[in-house]
Amino acid sequence: MTYRCGSSRAATQSQGSAEAAVARILIAEDEEPVRTLVTRALTEEGHVVVVATDGAEALDTLQSQDGGFELLLADIKMPVMDGIALALAVARDFPKLPILLMTGYADQRERVSGLEALIVDVIAKPFALAEIKFAVASALAKGKRPP
Numbered sequence: 001m002t003y004r005c006g007s008s009r010a011a012t013q014s015q016g017s018a019e020a021a022v023a024r025i026l027i028a029e030d031e032e033p034v035r036t037l038v039t040r041a042l043t044e045e046g047h048v049v050v051v052a053t054d055g056a057e058a059l060d061t062l063q064s065q066d067g068g069f070e071l072l073l074a075d076i077k078m079p080v081m082d083g084i085a086l087a088l089a090v091a092r093d094f095p096k097l098p099i100l101l102m103t104g105y106a107d108q109r110e111r112v113s114g115l116e117a118l119i120v121d122v123i124a125k126p127f128a129l130a131e132i133k134f135a136v137a138s139a140l141a142k143g144k145r146p147p
Contacts, residue, residue, distance in 0.1 A: 022046045023070035023140050028058035028086060029102075030078040034125065038073065041129045042136060055081030059089055067094035071139055076103040076122075084115070091118040100139045102127075 025047050029035040039049050050069070052058035055078050062069065072090055076083035087099050099118060104125035120139040123132065 021140070022048070024048045024050070024068065025071045025073060025136065026050050026052065026058055026061060026069045028052045028055055028072070028074035028078065028083065030054055030075060034075070037129070038132055041132050044129075045133055045137070047136075054078045055083060055086035055089075058086055059093075062090065062094060062097075067097055069097060071098050071100060071136065073100045073102065073136065076101050087115065087118055098139050098142065100135060102132075 022045075025042055027035060027038055027042075027049060029038065029051070030053055035051055035053075039051060042049050050061060052061050055074065057080075058072070058074060059081065062072070072086075074083040074086050078086075081089075083101050083103075087101065090097055090099060098120050100120050100123065102123040102125055120142055121135060123135045127135075
């Protein structure tokens with residue numbers, strides 16, 4: 001499912017003055033309330049958001065759209081394919097796509113150790129709207145990973 005903001009304005013960082021371009025973002029999150037919150041936050045910033053309910057669906061979406069996104073935002077703990085497996089597959093198939101992970105579990109955050117070259121950051125849940133907006137703006141500002 002794709003969500004768009006009705007405005008064509010450029011997004012601005014919630015806690016900064018630098019402007020960020022409107023981006024196409026894929027969210028992989030199995031919890032509907034979190035998916036809804038993040039989608040709302042990012043569409044308020046003017047981004048186009050596509051959602052997937054697990055890593056396998058996100059990977060299918062990326063492959064069917066030839067990686068046509070500026071950012072992947074994925075939960076670590078999901079059914080079918082978790083965020084770590086998704087990040088590894090995305091890094092292999094779409095090496096320039098920035099990856100931002102999120103988790104509410106400390107042990108899942110530790111699983112990211114050693115993957116710093118593949119991901120931009122890990123966001124701890126729960127988070128406020130301003131925090132997720134800032135994390136996404138920062139990840140987009142850092143740009144694409146080197147191949």
